Structure formats: C-alpha cells, structure tokens
Amino acid sequence: MAKPTVDYSLYLVTGRDLLPPGKDYLQSLEESIQGGVTVTQVREKHADTGEFLQIAQESLKICRKYSIPLIINDRIDIALAIGADGVHLGQTDMPIATARSLLPSHTIIGVSCNTPDHVKKAIHDGADYVGIGAVWGTTTKDVSGKILGVRRVGELLSILDGSGVKAVAIGGIKSTNLLRTLHGSVSTKDHTLDGVAVVSDIVASTTPLIASERLTTIVRAFKHSIASPSEPLKHIFSSPGSPYDAQSIVSGAAILLDTIKKHNPLIHQITNTVVTTQSANATLALGASPIMATSPEEMEDLEKVTGSLLVNFGTITDKQGMLLAGHYANLNQKPVVFDPVGVGATAYRRTTANELLNRWQPTIIKGNAAEIGSIANSVEVQAKGVDSTGSGFKDPISVVRELAKKERCIIILTGVTDYISNGSVVLALRNGHSLLGRITGSGCMLGTCVATFAAAARLYSLDIGDGNDTGALVTGDMLLGAVGGVLALTVASEIAAARADVKGSGTFLPALIDELGNLTPDVIERRAKVEVVG
Ligand SMILES: Cc1ncc(COP(=O)(O)OP(=O)(O)O)c(N)n1
C-alpha cells in the first residue's frame, strides 16, 4: 500500500480541554473539517489508554467520512490499533526508526522540531514531515524558552530545502497572525511552509466551521499569491514580465507623486522626538497627511485608515506601540517602512529590532551602512552612535540583494550613492546634496518620503484594479515606492541647495521643505540619476 498524499494546508491538532462549554468534541471536529481542515491529529495528553482509543476510533470515522488523514500524537499502540494514517512524535518520544519498524510501511511519521539539529536528524531519520514550533507564544502548551519567531522558522525551512520533507509550523497560530506567519516563514530559496498546525484558534471556537474557513481562506490566498505574484506596474512596462529598466522605474516612481496628491493618504509615523516636526512637514509638503500617534491603544483603529506606517526607532520609547502598529498594518495590508536608526549602537536596539521583525513583516527597510550591516549581521561597517563610520561596504550590491532576499522586503542602503534592491534587481541612485548631511534628521525625512510613496504605490495598484491579492502582505509595486521616496528627497535637496537664498544648513532646511512641495513628476523624471547595477 502506497503512502497517502497528505495536504498539510490546515492541520488540526485536537484539544478537548479547550472546547467551549457545551460544545461536543465530535461535532466540533466535524464542523472543523467542513470548514477546511485537511489533516487531523488526535492529541490526548490526559486520557488513559481506553479513553484515548475510543476517542481515536470515533475521530477516525469522521476523518474517513471526509477522506482526510488521521494522525495520532505520541502513541504508536493507538495508531496501530485503529489503523491510523500516521503518528506524530516529539523529541523525547520513540525514535523514528523504532516507530517505523513497528508500523505499516505506508504510515506517515511526523516529528517535532525546534532547532536546526532536530531538523537535520528528522531528514536523516526519514521523517515524512516536521512540526516546527513554537512559532509564537501560546497558552495551549508550555513552550517557554522554545519560541522561535517566524524568521527562525524560515532558517529551519532552509535546512529542509531539497529534502522533500514537508513542514508545518505550530504554536500560537491564529487567523490574525497567519498571513504574517506564512510570509515570514520562508527559506532563502523560497521554500514555504506546506501548512500550519492549529489547536485553540479552531477548537476553542463556538463556530469551528467559521474558524477553519477563515484560516483556510488565508492559506489558499497565500499559496495563490506565491504561485502567481502580481506584475510590477503593468502599463508602464512595455510587455508583461519584462525586466525592470531604469527609465521605466523612474517614470513609475515619479507618477506616484500625482497619486499622493490625488489621495492625500494618512502617513502614520512612530518616529523619534528629534525629527517629529520636520518629518510631519515633509509629509505635508508632498501632499499627504502625517499622524504621529504612538499609543498602543489606538493602533488597531489607526492602521485601518492609514496609507502606510513608518517605524523609526531613533528614540525607542514606544516599543509596545511599534509592535502593535506593525502587526495591524500587516493585517490591513498596509506598507510598513522600518528605519532602524542606530540599530548597531546598543544591544537593546539590536534585541528590539529582532523583536519587531519577528512580530511584523516590513515592506521596506531603510538604513545607512552601519544600520544595514547590523540587520544583516555583518561587521564590515562600524557604527558611531546613529551614524556610520568608514565608506560603506566593499560590495553594496550583494549586501542589499542578499538582505532583501533574507528579510523578504525592499532594502534601501543610504549613502552618497543610495542602493535599493527587492532581492532580484539592484538600483543605484546618485541624486542628493552634501547639505543633507549637515541637518539633523535628513535620514529620518527620507524614511517619511519613502513611507509616503509606498502608500501611493499601494493606492495606485488599487486605482488600476490590481490590488485584490488577499494573500499578499501588501499590494502595489513597493520597489517604485522606495525609489520615488528617495528621489523626492534627494532631488528636492539639489534644487534647494542651488537656491540663492540658501546660505547654509539653517536656510537649507526650510528651502528643502519648500522644494519638496514644488516637486512635480516631470522634475523628478528629468533630474533622476538611476541605474540598474545588478
Ligand atoms: C504538528 C505538530 N507539531 C508539533 C507537535 C508537538 O508534539 P510533541 O513535541 O510531541 O509535544 P506534544 O504534542 O506531545 O505535547 C504536535 N503535536 N504536532
């Protein structure tokens, strides 16, 4: 008998303790399957053998009725007794080889993994799938000291690349963090999860059919979005699928300025106290509206109405607000721009950056060489406070491309030449003026401009009817958003610096705000110095 092909998309792990009062276990299981559960594991941590056997037999009948596989947690004897399709083994349970020798050859065997060594061993021992967890915190099981975060799930998936072993993530997965879980848990070779294993978000629901339908819709949308990513601004590029060329990029970025003025998006900025006013003024000058809210209590409401979010942690006083804002921005498919100011300077900043990046997916990360180096775990460029020392990376093109792939977002590396990559194309932008380096917060204003253009990139995609990808974390061509934001500030700086009334940095700042306000798509296009360099 051949091994069954298992669809791991929505893997229900049962938990009778969590059923709402009055909800019957078998009724809940059947409704969950009707809502889209594709495989079920019976997990009984407190039942004695007789009770476990009975629950397993009854569960099997329901799974057979809907033709989905049934897996037994820990107990080989129960799996054998009922003729289950598989077993799930923990790290301290029976070794895979022993289980295989006892079970029919077509039995699916899954194993829990929390470290790279667990994954390597699972591949070596011939596991059919691994359960990687805990991805988030959960109250269903004690996972203290074992919470991985989505980015480490991605690292474990990288070990599975090419092995053929399937993978689900488990631990704290809910409809509210599912899309983030799926998007964040990806190997550098684009190996994604085969599915997610869920207990409480389904079992604790009074309406498990609706709960599993909600999860199924998200998993399907994600799989669809990954299989058929949307085209960059279609009408600008000569033919569908054509590679980016510098002229099309500049045109696509420049027209976003019209979109900003048309929609006047709200740009939510959690930024540092040094630059709040000038960042808000830069937003207004571009034709958008700033909101500089920081209280955690308002993030859920705010991210429904914003155009984009900027998280700049020059002064980290609002960590809880930052965590929630990014979470809700992801949930509402809004672009998130992360400006990890001075991230290399202290251990606290590094830990905070890690925490934020595990909680939400940035759309764009923008930083100087020291900041980008720190996020990339490189020691090539040293930091001095919030500034870089030295001239930058020997090979900035590879740095931005690799980091964009790893973090699954656009990377902007600022400097005399700015480099931008989406993980495949790398652009060099050579606009700007040295006076930018003589005012405080010009880097932060750049983040503001990028967030404003990112909001426009999303709105543009909605305007042209291309924003319906519910499986994407954000829609719109964010490479163009990044380029537009950088060009706006750097081109405006050149025009401001050339004005007769600008005598130095003091007169430069107001002139810069004026010239941001005077920009037109034509001016940006004419003055842009953009080159595809990789
Ligand atoms: C799919 C999946 N992944 C991981 C686990 C955890 O199994 P284990 O480590 O054996 O812990 P217990 O479930 O026995 O508490 C799982 N059950 N399913």
Ligand SMILES: Cc1nc(C(=O)O)sc1CCOP(=O)(O)O
């Ligand atoms: C059974 C289990 N195993 C985990 C692991 O990390 O191995 S976490 C977990 C519980 C998952 O429950 P919920 O979906 O309610 O968070």
